[in-house]
Amino acid sequence: MNMKNSFNNKLQQTIQLLESTFTTHNPNEIFLSFNGGKDCTVLLDIIDKLLQNAEHQNYDLNCIYVRPTEPFQEIDEFVDKCEQHYNTEIRVMQGAIKEVLQRICHENPSIRACIMGSRRTDPFCEKLSSIQETDPGWPKLTRVNPLLDWNCTDIWHYIKENSVPYCSLYDRGYTSIGDKTNTIPNPYLRYVSSSGEVAYLPAYQLKDADKHERAGRI
Template structure:
């Protein structure tokens, strides 16, 4: 546990450094309602509370295809933690949109484009993510800070060197809340059409649509986190 304590301390210290780059009101957490981004949100919350600062801002991408359990968890925690929550939705008609037919186009239209719009409209200078370098080859070697061009902003990845086991150990140690879907066996949560129970115990993301997983590097280049 000492190793995890050191990781958590290092992540908090890195997040504290963001305060020299932007006012708290221009920093937001890309909070999906999943386990990783909830830990990132909790760490940023600790940093702000230790300094008596606020607001605690979060952006949530609601594609209209999320699990009801995720939406319920999001809304409950937002109330309990007093989040300044911006819910970002795509400007497409899902009743006629070819959901998940072309995975790159779907993620671009339902996630990447709405996120870019929200970052501009909310004037976000730093976006904190829950990305981990070990969960996908396209995220290996993930740095703490990434400069992103559209719109210009910094991505901060405080969990870059954490593992899935680290995440769960921290959640249990701190008594952090998490979505009930994890109790049903899910390990990585996305939109319903592209998420199912894992098929490989050794692969955390084996429950994600593998066609999309093969395009992760391309999606990240477009702004996907």
């Protein structure tokens, strides 16, 4: 199977999982976890296109940005940009992930599922299933992982093919973005310019991306 067919198969599987999720859940029972990163932005773009179909036009997506303690200003600005670009409200909630999930479930007891942009190359995600319940001790939710089998090349291919907006940090050598306390430009993208200054290539030029994508996380 060539690369194009492999990617198209992954995209179709993602769409099928999302279709099933929207068919089996009411709008108030589900939300998208959005952090302004490239993966969840691709997911938001796919969902936006899906919800424009006739059978889903009345489906209002709940979208929540769990804002870290020390976020990059560029991420905050990009989240605002996505609200405008996709004409959707992205609710900002501050705090640790577990605490925020508890608040979400307390405020809306109808919540049943969370759509996430996790991929197998993410920490602790290699054994995840596309549909999986939260671990013991966490708020009871179904985690829906439509991008689980995508790789970094797939993500950037989709972004480029569909003109998906992305945070400006990716053009400055950041490849996996957390917050200011744990993220630096990826050293594998570092180079010295003709004037002798240290600079970084954009994220989509990273070689062996699945191996080195998180080299900028500290």
